[in-house]
Amino acid sequence: MSRSEYTNYTCERDLQVEQYCTRxxxxxxxxxxxWETRTLxxxxxxxxxxxxxxxxxxxxxSPVTGEIVDAHYSWSRTxxxxxxxxxITVLGTPLSWNAKYSADASFTPVxxxxxxxxxxxxxxxxRVGNTKFRRHTAMKLRLVVRVKKASYTPxxxxxxxxxxxxxxxxxxxxxxxEAGGNRTLVKDGQSYSMYQSCWAYRDTYVTQSADKxxxxxxxxxxxxxxxxxxxxFYSEExxxxxxxxxxxxxxxxxxxxxVCGGDVFCLDGExxxxxxxxxxxxxxxxxxxxxxxxAGKDVAALNGVDVRAFTGQAKFCKKAAxxxxxxxxxxxxxxxxxxxxxxxxxxALAKAKSNKLTVSVGEFCSKKVLGVCLEKxxxxxxxxxxxxxxxxxxxxxxxxxxxxxxxxHPDCRGITVDELQKIQFDRLDFTNFxxxxxxxxxxxxxxxxxxxxxxxxxxxLKQAGQ
Numbered sequence: 111m112s113r114s115e116y117t118n119y120t121c122e123r124d125l126q127v128e129q130y131c132t133r134x135x136x137x138x139x140x141x142x143x144x145w146e147t148r149t150l151x152x153x154x155x156x157x158x159x160x161x162x163x164x165x166x167x168x169x170x171x172s173p174v175t176g177e178i179v180d181a182h183y184s185w186s187r188t189x190x191x192x193x194x195x196x197x198i199t200v201l202g203t204p205l206s207w208n209a210k211y212s213a214d215a216s217f218t219p220v221x222x223x224x225x226x227x228x229x230x231x232x233x234x235x236x237r238v239g240n241t242k243f244r245r246h247t248a249m250k251l252r253l254v255v256r257v258k259k260a261s262y263t264p265x266x267x268x269x270x271x272x273x274x275x276x277x278x279x280x281x282x283x284x285x286x287x288e289a290g291g292n293r294t295l296v297k298d299g300q301s302y303s304m305y306q307s308c309w310a311y312r313d314t315y316v317t318q319s320a321d322k323x324x325x326x327x328x329x330x331x332x333x334x335x336x337x338x339x340x341x342x343f344y345s346e347e348x349x350x351x352x353x354x355x356x357x358x359x360x361x362x363x364x365x366x367x368x369v370c371g372g373d374v375f376c377l378d379g380e381x382x383x384x385x386x387x388x389x390x391x392x393x394x395x396x397x398x399x400x401x402x403x404x405a406g407k408d409v410a411a412l413n414g415v416d417v418r419a420f421t422g423q424a425k426f427c428k429k430a431a432x433x434x435x436x437x438x439x440x441x442x443x444x445x446x447x448x449x450x451x452x453x454x455x456x457x458a459l460a461k462a463k464s465n466k467l468t469v470s471v472g473e474f475c476s477k478k479v480l481g482v483c484l485e486k487x488x489x490x491x492x493x494x495x496x497x498x499x500x501x502x503x504x505x506x507x508x509x510x511x512x513x514x515x516x517x518x519h520p521d522c523r524g525i526t527v528d529e530l531q532k533i534q535f536d537r538l539d540f541t542n543f544x545x546x547x548x549x550x551x552x553x554x555x556x557x558x559x560x561x562x563x564x565x566x567x568x569x570x571l572k573q574a575g576q
Contacts (some may be wrong), residue, residue: 117543118337119357122470123323124440128277131272132252132330134310137293137301148174148255154232155248166246167233175299184214184508185249194241194262207234207247224255226299227324256418262297263302264304275482279315280302286445289310290472318351323440324466328357335359343517384440400572418524420498422491426470427456428476429486438488440464458492466542468492469503472517491522496543501525505533 145521152170159166183200187210194209204218207213221230232251249374288310294303328334334357339348427438437452452460462468468490475486491514493499506525507510510532517523525533 113252113362113363115361116229116358116360118539119328119334119359120539121323121325121328121355121357122342122352122440123325123351123468124318124321126320126350127318127345128282129274129315129317129347129349131270131276131309131315132287133268133312133313134288134308135266135268135306136293137264137306137345137557138267139262139264139295139297141260143298144259144261145256145351146259146556147179148176148257150253151256153248153249154246154251159246161236162233162235165233166236166243167231168246169229169231170228171229173234174224174257175226176255177223178219178221178250179251180216180217180254182214182252183249184213187212188248192528194238196234196238198232198234198247198249201230204395207249209241218267224253226456258298260298260300262300262302264295264302266304271483274315274317275484276315278483278486279317281313282316285312285314286310287494313440321440323465325355325357328355328359331359333360335495337407342470346475351473357399376496391478397537418526419530420493420501421524422469422493422522424471424497424520424522425455425462425492426487427459427490429454429473429488457494463490466496467494467499469499469507471520474517487517488518489517491520493522497540500540500543501533502539505529505535509533509537515570 150173154168157168157170159168160165181201181203183205185207188194192210194374198205198207200217200219203217205217224230230251232246234247242408285466286308290301290303290305290307290309293309294301296302312466322329335355337358338353339353342352342354343350345351356415410541429436429438433452437456437460439460461470469491473486473488474485475485476487491502493502505531507514510529512529513521522540
């Protein structure tokens, strides 16, 4: 005959945390700029002209960009013997022309710059009196232009964005986020190109490795199944660092029986346990009495002004930027050589955690330079006994929803008498305390515990009646 019994266990563990850095490439140019002069010469009568609103217009596309530092025109007298005056407009500047006279002079143009690929014009009337022109009249134009001469070479500049110190983590993956290829920059009308196999990367770092913590026993037990989990506290960036997990573990009870003439006989004394389907509540009852007695002891030791029970102490451990030195590990203290740099207080805290005497409060950056965290600390409330830890975590925080403060400033105060009266001790899970019972550790006698509880209740009633 056999039966299965399921018991829930709550434990704590660290989660793996991944953070990311980005590296982005941009193309820039390096080099120098010098200046030189270019001379442009045109004969207007040899260039194509179009007739626009009674004007012959010649359009000239500039091959360069620059400033006109000298402008000069010239023409010879024509075959006409009479005076034929008119105005030729070049670069927005009016010039007086007469067929009877020659000219050779400099002028200051209204349009003082040229742009490569952009046209400027020269124009004059198609007809002047009785004289009609067949094309733009003969005129030589010479322009001296100051142009910029650049000598540039493209190169790549990488910029990195990393919200944490890379020394705090381990690089696990690099991926390209902007595909490679050619990119082009245009400067002073000239194009420069270069090729990169990738223009941006995302690097993945594990900044906190997973640690089974106090859940190790249950994760290694095939009879245990994860029932629920919730985050205990988050990093400053919003990632869950630590969680509470609840496992349901199956334990089987069996007994040997003999059937004779229709009657069932128990052979080893275990049949009643297998048939009753009820667990032995002795450990639970003793645990509740022990918790009440411990609370009474704390109350009796105080002067009644600020009565509190199960008071704890704030404890801290560091996670150094060296990466391998994590003095907040919940397991592996015997194998990790990096833990040799941990202080005696941190080692004592680790032992308290293994003995299930702590409550995790949070994690914060304790050393930051130029916005980058170089060292983190984790905070805990540490209690003198498993009973205190159970009542604080499950009663104060779980039932009464009273916080343990912030990561930088843990609130490990004791529980007031009023708060003790509100805690439902029959709903607390004393499983961790059962282990001490099963290991035959020294615990108070149940009769003494009951007597102490009665005395505390009597004292409170007496004080209430005064």
